[in-house]
Amino acid sequence: MTFHQQLRRAWNASDSMLCVGLDPDPARFPRGVNSVFDFCTSIIDATADLVCAFKPQIACFSAIGAENDLEGVCTYIRERYPDVLLVLDAKRGDIGTTAEFYAREAFDRYRAHVVTVNPYLGTDAVEPFLRHPQGGVFVVCRTSNTGGDDFQSLTSNGEPLYQHVARRVVDHWNKIGECGLVVGATYPDELKAVRAIVGDLPILVPGIGAQGGDLAATLVGTDSTGVGMVVNSSRAVLYASDGADFAEAARTEAIATRDALRAVYGAKK
């Protein structure tokens, strides 16, 4: 099954474009919760029927030496919730043999369906991910942080850099349904421009909830089937409550976000 096929399955099963990002930060855990694995699996169990994807942020685990927890969390998702897409957010980007090692990390070690990658090093930095039998990539295209303009907006041959990236993904890198793009929702015109370039390739939108993106803006990013997006919320869901009710509060927040998205793009069922 390609990444696109797995994602279609996830959209169909959940009727949701919501992705819950797993960014565990022990400093923000509710009192009494001490395990990264326990915190993440509580959130997963509370929201799995509401989402098309879970997106662990590897940096949160690496900073505290919690790779074993991440392995456990990924296995938990794959085995308990096989319909859900597993996105490893790692923004990897390196060449040749090194990229092969990163592909092994994402797909073999953590069993991700798809990993976020950085385009700056070009085609052969992405190929090792694409060569993997079931691996997919979300290529970072346009980010909505304040520094996103520093390079991504530089215009060459009449188009900003991020549109060159979008073109290369759809024209060269995607062959059998293994590519998508990461595009922030802060600038709806840019999301629309990327959608116009990439056709029905899936778009991961990282910036709603705590990151402050514009929910309604995501509407312009839907594909020809009215879906096409994986819209992430991390901290707004994870840390909806710092009390014993944190999992329940996460569920409430996830329902509200899923429904707000549905109100914009329309439920499919």
Next chain:
Amino acid sequence: MTFHQQLRRAWNASDSMLCVGLDPDPARFPRGVNSVFDFCTSIIDATADLVCAFKPQIACFSAIGAENDLEGVCTYIRERYPDVLLVLDAKRGDIGTTAEFYAREAFDRYRAHVVTVNPYLGTDAVEPFLRHPQGGVFVVCRTSNTGGDDFQSLTSNGEPLYQHVARRVVDHWNKIGECGLVVGATYPDELKAVRAIVGDLPILVPGIGAQGGDLAATLVGTDSTGVGMVVNSSRAVLYASDGADFAEAARTEAIATRDALRAVYGAKK
């Protein structure tokens, strides 16, 4: 001590611009060597007096779940060879809180003096690394892989993207000696162009030895003091022999590479 101060100390102590890259691949270990830590520390002990830096490639460790070995290797370098610069090759690039987690990974967990970072996400993706009291960054600027041209050569306002990156590093990101750049040696004119833009900022050259860069080309990358570069060789040193003499063979190869570099730029002592 800033990254630049540590690097000057390393250049002075070693009279060498050679960096040995630690890319352990158990499939290539000599017979009888089974431990990633043992392999790396054998190479380190055999070459430490010949190098200004060691550069562990984190992907090699992450692919096989060897983070504990990487922690051990980094501690070993810091404690046994305090004059040597510790470069964590990780090519990290993400925004806000996530970048802070990556900075903690590089500087607190692995105790690196400097980490390689990807510029695509712009200023605020690099700031968390720069804010760290002793942390430095080598910003990926120009790579010499076949896909390096895909985006890095796109011209905007009369300059290719990688030169825009170089300008931003020297004009905005480097303040007290915490920035350097990564530039491949395959295209000497480009290395020269970057050097002209960035003045005396250190340049990490990843591509000699097994990666096939042009050793003589590195000459054009030296700074006003005749040094200025960290020239990496990984596999040519690590896998110089697959026999019991692997450490000795690594030393022989490292001496040859250091001396070839000296012949080009001239020994300082």
